[in-house]
Amino acid sequence: MYIPAQSTSTRKTAIQQKKKKKRRQILALIVFIALIIPFFHYPAKAIQHFVSPLFTGSSAVLDSDHSQQITDNVPNKKPESNDSDLPTVQDPDKNNKDDDNLGNGVPTTPTHTAPPETIPEHIDTPETTPETSKTPEVKPDTTFPVETEQPAVTEPETTIPPGQGTEHEPSDKKYVALTFDDGPDTKYTPAILDILKQYNVKATFFVVGTQVEKHGSVLQRILDEGHSIGNHSYNHANLTKLSNKEIAYQIKKADDLITAVIGVKPDWIRAPYGAVNDMVKESMKDDDRSFIGWDVDTRDWAGSSVEEMRKNINENTKSNSIILMHSFGGKHIKNTVELLPYIIQDLQDKGFTLVTLDELKKNKA
Incomplete structure (x- = not known):
């Protein structure tokens, strides 16, 4: 083509x-x-x-x-810090590490905080004063409180405060008996015994049979340290609501328990709540002992404060007074332990000699 x-x-x-x-x-x-x-x-x-x-x-x-350097392909790096330029902050827990971090293999990262403000070495703090609020009067129960397990007692502070109240003329024949009811126990009774021992003061303890069954060694200590012991019934029953037979049981049962521990029948009897009527007296007609009461009630069983009890004792105690306190029976007894050094000093400053009921009876005779 x-x-x-x-x-x-x-x-x-x-x-x-x-x-x-x-x-x-x-x-x-x-x-x-x-x-x-x-x-x-x-x-x-x-x-x-x-x-x-x-x-x-x-x-x-x-x-x-x-004039400009190229740094785009260079990895970013933080500027190196100079430790010498930083303030040294001490870790407050350095010498006291949290127990939760001990032995778990996890390092603890310290947290640096600003140093605490300077605290003055001496700061005046208000002194703690005993409670002064009025405690409403509460009558004691007619049923003996059941003892619960209580923690061990640390020895109370026994620094003697200055004496309080009107000055009294000294006298060689002004005697006062301190008495403690409802023990023994392992919390308040030993604390009271420690204070009495420190100030070389003797007292009288009216003990309950059920407490003696639990704490016979404390009862033995009461005797060994030169205090007198009295019968306060077997289980702190109101004797005025019992029959003659029941009253006799309350007294004899307590006598037997006390004698089993210390080898001696107590010379003194005090009715629970001080409740005595003609029937109670009649039930004891064949006993050579009589019921002994008191003339100064501290009302420690009702929750009276230390200041209230101290004022009460200073205003109402006279020669041959018998002062009622307790060594067991409720949480308020801690006030009694706190009160004791104060009233020992107050009464001695007024010329009173603190004795057992045995000595009080002997000196009154």
């Missing part, structure tokens, strides 16, 4: 134009790649290099290139 020459020339021209166009596209691609490569390696500098001339001119860009 015959192809005209013009047509062949035209086709050759078209092919060459396509080749030129393709070369231009390849060249443009190479130029484009060459232009964007700096953006991947040094993006900040590349942007500045191509953009800054539009605003500041090429000379400013060159100066900036030589």
